[in-house]
Amino acid sequence: AQSVAQPEDQVNVAEGNPLTVKCTYSVSGNPYLFWYVQYPNRGLQFLLKYITGDNLVKGSYGFEAEFNKSQTSFHLKKPSALVSDSALYFCAVRPLYNQGGKLIFGQGTELSVKP
Amino acid sequence: DSGVTQTPKHLITATGQRVTLRCSPRSGDLSVYWYQQSLDQGLQFLIQYYNGEERAKGNILERFSAQQFPDLHSELNLSSLELGDSALYFCASSEQGGLYGYTFGSGTRLTVV
Numbered sequence: 001a002q003s004v005a006q007p008e009d010q011v012n013v014a015e016g017n018p019l020t021v022k023c024t025y026s027v028s029g030n031p032y033l034f035w036y037v038q039y040p041n042r043g044l045q046f047l048l049k050y051i052t053g054d055n056l057v058k059g060s061y062g063f064e065a066e067f068n069k070s071q072t073s074f075h076l077k078k079p080s081a082l083v084s085d086s087a088l089y090f091c092a093v094r095p096l097y098n099q100g101g102k103l104i105f106g107q108g109t110e111l112s113v114k115p
Numbered sequence: 116d117s118g119v120t121q122t123p124k125h126l127i128t129a130t131g132q133r134v135t136l137r138c139s140p141r142s143g144d145l146s147v148y149w150y151q152q153s154l155d156q157g158l159q160f161l162i163q164y165y166n167g168e169e170r171a172k173g174n175i176l177e178r179f180s181a182q183q184f185p186d187l188h189s190e191l192n193l194s195s196l197e198l199g200d201s202a203l204y205f206c207a208s209s210e211q212g213g214l215y216g217y218t219f220g221s222g223t224r225l226t227v228v
Contacts, residue, residue: 046216090158101170102171103217
């Protein structure tokens, strides 16, 4: 079965420290990978995506993610966290050959950045 | 403003009732996706339409149905509502296959009392 796992329900980081939000996936073939962020009472906002090419992808608000095919992972990173980064983060995959084009989401990781 | 418009933003209704949620996709996008977000189930894919035709179906209950109209807006109909249907319902749109990204609306929060 195709799935996405975000093993941490919550990640706590001090402001200014680097942050990592983990994501692993299980799909057939090479997927397209996405990260979205959700602020309270808001919709999902696109952060970045990996389609092909360089394994390190840079996105919005200083975030980046590294695609690791052998570990089937796509961890989200930021060198220096801000309090305003506190939100719910979702990893998602679009299997290359799936029907339609739907995204499969992980359960989400709550990021809390303390001053 | 993401370009995807969902109405209404909030909806409170009683068990057994029927509601309709509306979504207007971003200009130029032909695909519309519906997702349900609840605390215990996370983000669950319900159904996708592409240019008026159903393209993929997920864990959508038989009490739920959707359609996409010629002007590309979509409606999600929820009937015989139960308390457990209370959730955030998101609509997203994309070009044909979502290869270049998906744009989400701000959602409709449904509360069944």
